[in-house]
Amino acid sequence: MTDPSLPVRTPDVLIIGGGPAGLTAARTLAPKVPGQVLVLDREKTAGGIPRHSDHTGYGLRDLRRVMSGPAYARHLVTAAERAGATIRTEATVTDWVDDHTVEVTTPQGRLRVHAPAIILATGARERPRPARLIPGDRPRGVYTTGHLQNLVHLHHAKVGRKAVVVGGELVSWSAVLTLREAGCRTVLMTTRYASPESYAAFNLPGRTVLGVPVATRTRVTRIIGHGRLQAVEFENVDTGQRRTVECDTLVLTGDWIPDHELARWADLDIDPGTRGPVVDTALRTSRAGVFAIGNLVHAVDTADVAALDGAHVADQVLAWLADPKPPAGGVRIAADEPFRWVAPNLLRPGDPAPARRRLLLWTDELVRVPHVAVRQGGTVLAQRRLPWPASPGRVFRVPSSLLRDVDPSDGDVHVGLV
Amino acid sequence: MSHPEATGSANNAGPSNNAGSGNSAGSTSQPFDVAVVGGGIVGAAIARELAGYELSIALVEARDDVGDGTSKANTAILHTGFDAKPGTLESRLVRRGYHLLGEYAKRTGIPVERTGALLVAWTPEEFDALPSLAEKARANGYEHCEIVDAAEVYRQVAALGEGALGGLTVPDESIICTWTTNLALATDAVGRGVRLLRNHRVEAVTVAEDATTLHTSAGDVPARWVVNAAGLGADVLDRLFGHDRFTVTPRRGELLVYDKLARPMIDKIVLPVPSKVGKGVLISPTIYGNVMLGPTAEDLTDRTATGTSEGGFEFLLDKGRRLMPRLLAEEVTASYAGLRAAIDHGDFLIQADPTQRYLLVGGIRSTGLTSGMAIGEYVRDLIAEAGLTLVPKAELPDPPRMPNLGEAFPRPYQRADLIAADPAYGSVVCFCERVTAGEIRDACRSVIPPASLEGLRRRTRAMNGRCQGFYCGAEVSDLFTNSRNEATR
Numbered sequence: 001m002t003d004p005s006l007p008v009r010t011p012d013v014l015i016i017g018g019g020p021a022g023l024t025a026a027r028t029l030a031p032k033v034p035g036q037v038l039v040l041d042r043e044k045t046a047g048g049i050p051r052h053s054d055h056t057g058y059g060l061r062d063l064r065r066v067m068s069g070p071a072y073a074r075h076l077v078t079a080a081e082r083a084g085a086t087i088r089t090e091a092t093v094t095d096w097v098d099d100h101t102v103e104v105t106t107p108q109g110r111l112r113v114h115a116p117a118i119i120l121a122t123g124a125r126e127r128p129r130p131a132r133l134i135p136g137d138r139p140r141g142v143y144t145t146g147h148l149q150n151l152v153h154l155h156h157a158k159v160g161r162k163a164v165v166v167g168g169e170l171v172s173w174s175a176v177l178t179l180r181e182a183g184c185r186t187v188l189m190t191t192r193y194a195s196p197e198s199y200a201a202f203n204l205p206g207r208t209v210l211g212v213p214v215a216t217r218t219r220v221t222r223i224i225g226h227g228r229l230q231a232v233e234f235e236n237v238d239t240g241q242r243r244t245v246e247c248d249t250l251v252l253t254g255d256w257i258p259d260h261e262l263a264r265w266a267d268l269d270i271d272p273g274t275r276g277p278v279v280d281t282a283l284r285t286s287r288a289g290v291f292a293i294g295n296l297v298h299a300v301d302t303a304d305v306a307a308l309d310g311a312h313v314a315d316q317v318l319a320w321l322a323d324p325k326p327p328a329g330g331v332r333i334a335a336d337e338p339f340r341w342v343a344p345n346l347l348r349p350g351d352p353a354p355a356r357r358r359l360l361l362w363t364d365e366l367v368r369v370p371h372v373a374v375r376q377g378g379t380v381l382a383q384r385r386l387p388w389p390a391s392p393g394r395v396f397r398v399p400s401s402l403l404r405d406v407d408p409s410d411g412d413v414h415v416g417l418v
Numbered sequence: 419m420s421h422p423e424a425t426g427s428a429n430n431a432g433p434s435n436n437a438g439s440g441n442s443a444g445s446t447s448q449p450f451d452v453a454v455v456g457g458g459i460v461g462a463a464i465a466r467e468l469a470g471y472e473l474s475i476a477l478v479e480a481r482d483d484v485g486d487g488t489s490k491a492n493t494a495i496l497h498t499g500f501d502a503k504p505g506t507l508e509s510r511l512v513r514r515g516y517h518l519l520g521e522y523a524k525r526t527g528i529p530v531e532r533t534g535a536l537l538v539a540w541t542p543e544e545f546d547a548l549p550s551l552a553e554k555a556r557a558n559g560y561e562h563c564e565i566v567d568a569a570e571v572y573r574q575v576a577a578l579g580e581g582a583l584g585g586l587t588v589p590d591e592s593i594i595c596t597w598t599t600n601l602a603l604a605t606d607a608v609g610r611g612v613r614l615l616r617n618h619r620v621e622a623v624t625v626a627e628d629a630t631t632l633h634t635s636a637g638d639v640p641a642r643w644v645v646n647a648a649g650l651g652a653d654v655l656d657r658l659f660g661h662d663r664f665t666v667t668p669r670r671g672e673l674l675v676y677d678k679l680a681r682p683m684i685d686k687i688v689l690p691v692p693s694k695v696g697k698g699v700l701i702s703p704t705i706y707g708n709v710m711l712g713p714t715a716e717d718l719t720d721r722t723a724t725g726t727s728e729g730g731f732e733f734l735l736d737k738g739r740r741l742m743p744r745l746l747a748e749e750v751t752a753s754y755a756g757l758r759a760a761i762d763h764g765d766f767l768i769q770a771d772p773t774q775r776y777l778l779v780g781g782i783r784s785t786g787l788t789s790g791m792a793i794g795e796y797v798r799d800l801i802a803e804a805g806l807t808l809v810p811k812a813e814l815p816d817p818p819r820m821p822n823l824g825e826a827f828p829r830p831y832q833r834a835d836l837i838a839a840d841p842a843y844g845s846v847v848c849f850c851e852r853v854t855a856g857e858i859r860d861a862c863r864s865v866i867p868p869a870s871l872e873g874l875r876r877r878t879r880a881m882n883g884r885c886q887g888f889y890c891g892a893e894v895s896d897l898f899t900n901s902r903n904e905a906t907r
């Protein structure tokens with residue numbers, strides 16, 4: 001339902017989503033674009049997920065220092081504003097009117113924004129219980145990390161006393177820290193994955209510093225409790241054995257999905273692996289003049305990597321504004337098992353190397369010494385043994401130089417193992 | 419989470435302190451003329467209907483909200499009754515209810531989408547059954563069914579899986595908002611003077627010469643007449659009146675709700691050919707813009723078992739994979755289960771017991787949303803016949819205008835006029851469902867305010883979306899607490 005009588009804004013660049021990716025794009029573009037660079041964010045404050053992720057670990061690769069999530073978010077907002085970008089909060093982009101026009105709801109009214117260049121930076125969310133198809137009762141006390149951190153850090157609310165955290169990703173440890181701050185003890189962490197080494201860096205502090213036991217190869221099979229959560233049933237996926245753990249709080253962490261609603265309604269090509277829009281190494285989507293960055297195209301990597309997408313896309317946006325020529329051709333980049341996805345996922349002739357000269361991949365299995373191969377039409381074009389492991393629950397980075405010999409006019413490129 | 423009003427001490431309720439939606443009971447006084455037990459769709463419809471007459475009425479509900487039983491967890495189809503058993507009371511009341519509720523929806527703003535349905539045959543036996551289904555529809559007074567071939571089936575719903583052999587169209591089946599329906603009926607009832615008593619679970623009854631006393635968890639409620647519309651609890655209450663005529667078997671129906679991004683795949687209700695065990699698994703658009711797959715049908719013994727099950731999910735996914743394979747690639751945004759009050763009796767069981775001034779409304783299994791208002795009329799006639807004098811009220815208030823939860827109709831976040839008049843309607847709080855601060859505030863100020871976040875969800879859709887609170891959960895609960903405090907101050 002769109003309304004032609006609405007007031008129209010016409011910035012040069014519209015950035016939808018003011019998280020690390022969108023804010024960094026805004027900061028980089030604002031000084032270089034003659035017209036307005038407008039960031040719209042639906043929250044009361046811009047900054048994205050770091051706003052409520054109140055622990056250290058942000059800013060390493062983009063700012064070359066480490067700070068807390070909220071401080072990082074504030075830093076990015078200030079930097080974008082100083083650079084001359086306009087940030088509007090409480091501004092929810094709701095619909096597309098045409099290829100380059102959206103409708104927006106704000107407390108100050110409903111409006112349209114038309115821009116020759118649009119950057120989607122809408123981020124990713126954790127899949128909640130229904131999406132994970134967890135059966136059982138529907139008591140209170142079941143959260144995602146995002147929900148939990150909003151409650152504890154932004155609203156200073158109480159959660160329970162005894163928690164189980166599902167997931168063995170970076171974010172799972174972030175949940176444990178938040179629970180601790182809220183006075184809630186994590187009695188168990190569970191992960192579907194087999195090897196505790198798959199998250200070695202966190203397993204150790206988990207067992208020693210935080211004192212949390214970890215159950216591997218474990219899945220949730222039932223939620224129990226009327227009113228408040230009472231217990232959760234788990235299954236060992238190898239033995240099929242089940243047990244029940246009493247707790248009043250369950251945090252479902254990780255298991256990300258891009259917030260791709262706008263991308264989907266725009267009918268952009270969607271990558272079946274990332275479930276975000278298909279992007280080339282310049283971070284262009286399938287619609288000319290529409291770009292996509294951050295966790296929307298790789299759910300999820302750390303905030304600094306999302307931010308550096310924002311810096312990377314700036315030159316591509318400027319090139320488009322100077323010469324709006326729709327890109328053509330290219331070959332799809334696909335991930336082979338055990339990898340679930342690869343981003344970017346399109347390689348066009350003459351395009352730049354991807355952000356940070358890295359392909360980002362997600363693995364479903366721990367590979368301690370990955371020997372990566374790039375294939376096209378059945379031939380191995382390049383292979384390399386990488387000195388870092390591919391671990392479930394975190395992005396695996398592959399140098400984009402492995403794509404050097406790809407023929408961008410030939411068939412799909414596959415990234416897999418030798 | 420308890421509603422501030424609900425903390426009133428346990429004592430007696432009488433019609434003299436007609437506090438509208440008040441939850442707490444007042445002091446002893448005159449008995450009500452009628453107490454309707456059960457604040458589901460059926461009880462609310464009966465209370466509203468009877469409140470059109472010069473009667474004092476209590477609507478007695480065990481839970482902290484109306485519409486928190488089976489009426490909140492169904493497939494929300496406004497049935498034509500084409501597939502009912504001809505000649506039954508159910509067939510008659512569904513047909514009548516379809517028109518009554520359709521009209522009422524227009525007046526109150528309950529969202530309805532006239533999607534139509536397509537019943538699809540997947541086996542030769544099912545295909546052969548189509549003519550008799552069309553015949554049955556006619557016997558039920560429904561004339562618009564048409565048998566179509568496979569090509570037409572796929573023309574109407576291209577996303578269907580392979581193997582459809584043909585179908586039967588039911589152009590008037592529609593989708594509706596069951597939450598708003600229940601709330602509209604209850605709000606209307608209160609507007610007409612009904613005393614709503616939430617948190618009043620009837621635990622025992624004493625029938626005396628001139629009045630019956632309902633002993634509830636929050637005090638005694640005396641009434642001359644009692645209408646039992648207790649849904650799953652109707653047989654238990656019936657036994658308190660000394661009867662032993664039926665047993666409710668909770669028949670669980672589990673459902674999966676898919677992301678709104680799946681909605682373009684389907685714009686009508688896709689029904690299976692019904693079998694002896696029930697209506698079968700359907701795929702339907704929902705009034706909120708999602709796609710629903712379900713329900714299962716499984717007889718249980720536990721009447722509180724509204725949890726979902728592994729077996730139920732597996733069964734539904736298996737069905738879905740065959741019915742509409744592409745649907746399964748989308749995210750499930752909600753799963754729930756409802757319990758049909760199935761009984762050992764082939765029809766609705768609505769009977770008056772004039773000596774005890776008591777009326778049973780039992781076995782309203784799988785069509786009560788549609789038939790509720792017709793049941794209200796039927797009960798009215800039955801109770802009059804049984805000896806209650808009905809004098810129409812000279813004047814009745816207009817029915818309430820309900821906030822629109824339907825995706826197909828303008829919602830506050832889309833309305834420049836509303837936002838200009840009140841910025842709260844431009845302040846989106848729940849992003850996935852696009853619920854604004856204004857709507858949450860309004861719900862808290864409404865005639866029957868929500869007693870919990872669950873109640874708020876049913877009134878606004880807040881937190882019902884794909885993120886299930888990842889972004890908005892904390893903000894919504896804060897806003898709810900604040901709005902509630904303001905509204906009760």
Ligand SMILES: Cc1cc2nc3c(=O)[nH]c(=O)nc-3n(C[C@H](O)[C@H](O)[C@H](O)COP(=O)(O)OP(=O)(O)OC[C@H]3O[C@@H](n4cnc5c(N)ncnc54)[C@H](O)[C@@H]3O)c2cc1C
Binds near residue numbers: 050145293295300
């Ligand atoms: C609990 C947790 C802990 C983490 N810990 C770390 C850590 O220690 N270090 C680290 O580097 N990374 C960490 N991360 C990851 C990091 O937060 C993300 O990688 C980063 O926020 C991604 O940035 P983004 O800009 O892509 O998306 P987001 O931060 O998700 O921002 C997206 C923005 O888009 C807005 N938006 C979406 N849709 C619309 C719309 N329709 N209209 C208007 N606005 C819209 C949203 O409001 C949001 O502000 C953590 C993540 C979580 C959840």
Ligand SMILES: Cc1cc2nc3c(=O)[nH]c(=O)nc-3n(C[C@H](O)[C@H](O)[C@H](O)COP(=O)(O)OP(=O)(O)OC[C@H]3O[C@@H](n4cnc5c(N)ncnc54)[C@H](O)[C@@H]3O)c2cc1C
Binds near residue numbers: 479618648651756782
């Ligand atoms: C899976 C499923 C799908 C369905 N699909 C449809 C459909 O598409 N279309 C349709 O028309 N119908 C459908 N139905 C049927 C419809 O939902 C029911 O017929 C209808 O909701 C019954 O309403 P009710 O008021 O009788 O029961 P309820 O909504 O259960 O209300 C009964 C109320 O009585 C209260 N109560 C019980 N005992 C006591 C006590 N002792 N004291 C005080 N209060 C008490 C309960 O708390 C409850 O609120 C479906 C049902 C299910 C389960």
